[in-house]
Amino acid sequence: MPEAASAQATRATIGASEFDRDTALVQREPGVYDIDLSAGWTIISAVNGGYLLAVLGRALADALPHSDPFTISAHYLTASQPGPAVVRTETVRTGRTLSTGQASLFQLDERGEEVERIRVLASYGDLDSLPAHVRTTAEPPAIPPIEQCFGPEAAADIRLPSGGPAPVDGSSAIADRLMLKLDPSTVGWALGQPSGKGEMRAWFGLADGRDPDPLALLLAVDALPPTAFELGISGWVPTVELTVHVRSRPAPGPLRVSITTRNLAGGFLEEDAEVWDTQDRLVAQSRQLARVRLS
Structure with missing residues (x-):
């Protein structure tokens, strides 16, 4: 079998991929779910915020009468760790086209006390029922073809010109689960030559070939290296809030x-993200407030 055909034959399907298994919850009682947060979605030692958002998004999809997230806002209260967690949901309001709910994820700390890690408020509906009419001034980002882009520095297989730099300290397990190819114009930070523009662009997918769905979009907006890297700032950039x-x-x-x-001030920066699909449609947008460790 040709290599391309073989790769296509082994592509994971929605509902049967590692992402689906690692976001799966077990209902303990109505509105309450148990999950074992996978170490496969960590950055250094903390669980990735986009993965966490997908976990809570999946819980709300089960708890609410509508299945698709339209808008979801998360406040990250404490860093989540791999291991057991419980998600508690609450239905705030239900309507014909939209339903609103909130959810929180809890874990036990070193003293055995329950700690809230993340809290979200979200509205859900039916994406397939939306009208097809679009009127926009937004344009897809100009990214070179995927074969001309580079894997993230956390991935072991990156090869930049002149041999490339050594991997960034604190490599992340999540890189092995993503197909992430960065626009060469946004990887100056990896060569010690950040552009200072605060931009990051990439092709995104799951490493097992699973196609994107609304839950995967929640992961995609928080999967790229921080824009702070291209501002010449290294180190952890923890998320405070993400919508x-x-x-x-x-x-x-x-x-x-x-x-x-566009703005780093007082030790905080914003990240505005756009996600475009293969049909040149803007399928998701986000804004994140993150803390920057300047020293």
Whole structure:
């Protein structure tokens, strides 16, 4: 069998991929779910915020009468760790086209006391029922073809010109689960030559070939290296708050993600993200407030 055909034959399907298994919850009672947060979605030692958002998004999809996230806002209260967690949901309001709920994820700390890690408020609906009419001035990001882009520095297989730099300290397990190819114009930080523009662009997908869906969009907006790297700042950039708007169900194939930062002040920066699918549709947008460790 040709290599391309073999790869296509082994592609994971929605509902049967590692992402689906690692976001699966077990209902303990109505509105309450148990999950074992996978170490496969960590950055250094903390669980990735986009993965956490997908976990809570999946819990709300089960608890609410509508299944698709339209808007979801998360406050990250304490760093989540791999291991057991419980998600508690509450239905705030239900309507004909939209339902609103909130959810929180809890873990036990070293003293055995329950600690809230993340809290979200979200509105859900039916993406397939939305009208097809679009009127926009937004344009897809100009990213080179995927074969001309580079894997993240956390991945072991990156090869930049002149041999490339050594991997960034604190490599992350999540990189092995993503197909992430960065626009060469946004990887100056990896060579010690950050552009200072606060931009990051990449092709995004799951490593096992699973096509994107609304839950995967919640992961995509928080999967790229921080824009702070291109501002010449290294180190952890923890998320304080993240709001995602899902605009459409994405078409099959890799996504294009563009993230920009315009203002770093007082030790905080914003990241504005756009996610585009293979049909040149803007399928998700987000804004994140993150803390920057300047020293």
